[in-house]
Amino acid sequence: MSEKHVRILDEGIAPLIQPFDLDEFRAHNRAKEKALVDKRMSESEAISKFVTEGCYVGIELYGTVRCPMSLTRELIRKGYKKLRGVGQGVFEADLLAAANCMKELDWTYIGLEVYGVSSSLRRGVESGYIERVVEWSNAAIAWRFKAAAMGVPFVPARTMLGTDTFKYSSAKAIECPFTGKPVALIPALVLDVGIIHVHRADKHGNCQIDGITGFAAEMAAASKNVIISAEEIVDTDEIRKAPDQTVIPYYLVDAVIHAPFGSHPGEMGGLYERDEEHIKNYFDNSSDPTKTKDYLDKWIYGVGSHEEYLRLVGTDRLESLRIKER
Amino acid sequence: MSDLTYNGTELLATVASRILKDGDSVFVGTGLPVIAGMLAQKTHAPGLLVFFEAGAIGPIVPQLPISVGDSRTIHKAVAASSMHDLMSMCQAGYADYGFLGAAQIDAYGNLNTTAIGDWDKPTARLPGSGGANDVASFVHKMIIILRQSKRSFVEKVDFITSPGFLTGPGAREKAGLPSGGGPFRVITQYAVYDFDPQTKRLRLYSLHPGVTAQNVQENSNFPIDIPDIVGTSPTPTAQELRLLREVIDPSGIVIGK
Numbered sequence: 079m080s081e082k083h084v085r086i087l088d089e090g091i092a093p094l095i096q097p098f099d100l101d102e103f104r105a106h107n108r109a110k111e112k113a114l115v116d117k118r119m120s121e122s123e124a125i126s127k128f129v130t131e132g133c134y135v136g137i138e139l140y141g142t143v144r145c146p147m148s149l150t151r152e153l154i155r156k157g158y159k160k161l162r163g164v165g166q167g168v169f170e171a172d173l174l175a176a177a178n179c180m181k182e183l184d185w186t187y188i189g190l191e192v193y194g195v196s197s198s199l200r201r202g203v204e205s206g207y208i209e210r211v212v213e214w215s216n217a218a219i220a221w222r223f224k225a226a227a228m229g230v231p232f233v234p235a236r237t238m239l240g241t242d243t244f245k246y247s248s249a250k251a252i253e254c255p256f257t258g259k260p261v262a263l264i265p266a267l268v269l270d271v272g273i274i275h276v277h278r279a280d281k282h283g284n285c286q287i288d289g290i291t292g293f294a295a296e297m298a299a300a301s302k303n304v305i306i307s308a309e310e311i312v313d314t315d316e317i318r319k320a321p322d323q324t325v326i327p328y329y330l331v332d333a334v335i336h337a338p339f340g341s342h343p344g345e346m347g348g349l350y351e352r353d354e355e356h357i358k359n360y361f362d363n364s365s366d367p368t369k370t371k372d373y374l375d376k377w378i379y380g381v382g383s384h385e386e387y388l389r390l391v392g393t394d395r396l397e398s399l400r401i402k403e404r
Numbered sequence: 405m406s407d408l409t410y411n412g413t414e415l416l417a418t419v420a421s422r423i424l425k426d427g428d429s430v431f432v433g434t435g436l437p438v439i440a441g442m443l444a445q446k447t448h449a450p451g452l453l454v455f456f457e458a459g460a461i462g463p464i465v466p467q468l469p470i471s472v473g474d475s476r477t478i479h480k481a482v483a484a485s486s487m488h489d490l491m492s493m494c495q496a497g498y499a500d501y502g503f504l505g506a507a508q509i510d511a512y513g514n515l516n517t518t519a520i521g522d523w524d525k526p527t528a529r530l531p532g533s534g535g536a537n538d539v540a541s542f543v544h545k546m547i548i549i550l551r552q553s554k555r556s557f558v559e560k561v562d563f564i565t566s567p568g569f570l571t572g573p574g575a576r577e578k579a580g581l582p583s584g585g586g587p588f589r590v591i592t593q594y595a596v597y598d599f600d601p602q603t604k605r606l607r608l609y610s611l612h613p614g615v616t617a618q619n620v621q622e623n624s625n626f627p628i629d630i631p632d633i634v635g636t637s638p639t640p641t642a643q644e645l646r647l648l649r650e651v652i653d654p655s656g657i658v659i660g661k
Binding site for chain 2: 087140143185186188189199203213215217218220221223224235236237238239240241242243251259260261262289290291292294295296347
């Protein structure tokens with residue numbers, strides 16, 4: 079029988095920032111705790127325990143919605159300088175760039191939506207502090223997580239083809255062995271640490287999200303370690319009453335943090351609105367590096383914990399953001 | 405009704421909204437596209453099916469969402485799903501229209517939202533693809549809204565973030581993109597453009613009131629095909645202006661600009 083080859087038609091120029099070994103990932107997942115144990119801890123404990131300098135992190139959110147901001151601020155306070163990660167973000171990615179925490183980025187979109195591109199981020203890339211950027215589309219990032227979550231090396235897709243987004247990615251295009259047409263292969267992304275904010279979790283890490291789930295389910299299952307912050311910690315009985323609401327089952331999760339208003343100044347669907355004044359103020363000042371530093375000093379370095387941060391924001395302010403009815 | 409005054413953004417929103425028909429599906433992002441979709445829903449297309457990329461399906465959007473994931477995007481939605489679900493459905497062919505903006509466009513409708521200058525030493529780093537490349541790859545008809553100038557209408561974009569017709573007829577299919585898609589209309593502050601079915605190059609479709617073909621050409625770095633007969637773009641009605649100002653974007657976040 080003659081040997082058959084799949085033809086590689088094109089490939090992105092970027093090596094994978096995070097090469098993967100799916101058998102190692104399987105062995106890691108096999109060794110994860112399957113018993114229902116209490117995983118509650120503080121932001122500081124969780125970040126110290128799971129995030130090591132240079133590791134690959136993902137922060138899940140959409141826009142400014144459901145941002146794990148208390149954990150992002152803790153990442154910055156801990157002073158990491160060489161993290162690698164995935165930028166599908168808005169405010170959190172901007173703060174990480176402003177604080178010079180990131181060296182390498184798988185990038186799909188980093189900006190502040192209606193406000194445009196942030197100056198902190200521009201400075202990070204244009205100054206060369208962020209050393210490597212690899213381009214992707216949103217679907218590609220979702221499917222990179224999906225591939226890892228499925229335990230397969232890639233997902234075939236009909237996106238990114240023919241563009242510079244493809245050229246500056248780590249994707250490949252092959253001749254599909256079934257149809258003969260070109261198809262993109264979107265490689266798996268196994269993260270060292272995934273950081274996700276949810277509406278409610280139990281102490282074991284079962285997580286429920288109200289509304290759209292963005293990248294949460296895929297990213298959690300693609301991460302070796304998952305740190306969850308939750309607006310509310312509920313009894314496992316509550317989770318078991320509505321198992322169809324569970325987006326992330328407990329055994330994927332390694333740490334559970336109770337973080338009310340954990341998405342501030344972002345919003346939380348059904349619970350509170352985003353703090354427009356806070357975000358706009360940050361954005362307006364981001365063109366000035368000194369003012370950006372002042373922001374970091376005041377809101378991140380100057381507070382020791384999420385509780386202190388919330389006190390600085392003030393109860394009246396937080397209460398004014400609460401959604402009264404749905 | 406010629407005494408109705410409107411600003412440029414209101415005109416763009418109206419022109420974009422009139423393209424959408426009742427019973428169509430549209431994939432929207434933040435800003436002007438969602439305003440166009442909301443305006444269509446509140447006027448001629450109550451049955452417009454709206455998708456937001458972060459997962460909202462079929463919402464009846466009450467007021468301008470600030471973010472594609474914000475709570476307003478799932479108001480009275482029929483489903484709240486995920487990025488993976490939404491993108492998969494678009495890849496499988498469920499989205500008729502999608503809206504995109506860009507910093508640069510070329511004559512084939514290729515779009516740049518990634519970098520100005522060389523990619524590895526950009527003079528300006530832009531937000532990147534986000535869902536734009538996916539929208540441009542998956543929807544059947546892509547509508548592009550951008551500010552037209554010699555800097556944005558360029559012979560060659562610095563970076564093809566999202567595919568238009570790439571290098572011309574057949575290029576999308578040859579690259580492996582779903583067949584039959586691509587740019588459908590380009591809307592600027594001067595005019596609406598479509599694409600010549602043979603050459604796949606940008607062509608003048610209608611001029612906004614008070615704009616001439618010469619204005620259009622003067623504000624482009626590549627030659628624009630100008631047919632003998634060119635229509636006039638629709639202008640906002642009193643009802644459309646009232647909806648835009650009082651209902652959709654009362655604080656003027658987008659239309660106030």
